[in-house]
Amino acid sequence: MWWQDLLWGIWNGLTAWIVLIVHVFGQWSEFPFYNTARAGNWYDFGFLLGMGSPVLGGLGARRSRR
Incomplete structure (x- = not known):
């Protein structure tokens, strides 16, 4: 099922x-x-979301401090 692939990719x-x-x-x-x-x-989409989420979270936290 597509949602299982998405969740496995994110994980x-x-x-x-x-x-x-x-x-x-x-x-x-x-x-x-x-x-x-x-x-x-x-x-692949979930994998990219999972790989990028720590980076995007760090960028958002840095912007909010300014």
Whole structure:
């Protein structure tokens, strides 16, 4: 179902920052950074939302302080 792909994409996008840092140090090789088995339009959209949400949240917080 499309909403499951979207939710998995958001979840994997949010946790991708942690997985990326762990991958840099050579650990956790059995967990992929991007789940190619779920690749599709809704998963990709959710992944981008999840990856971008910490960045966009930080930009919004910085603007409100000014």
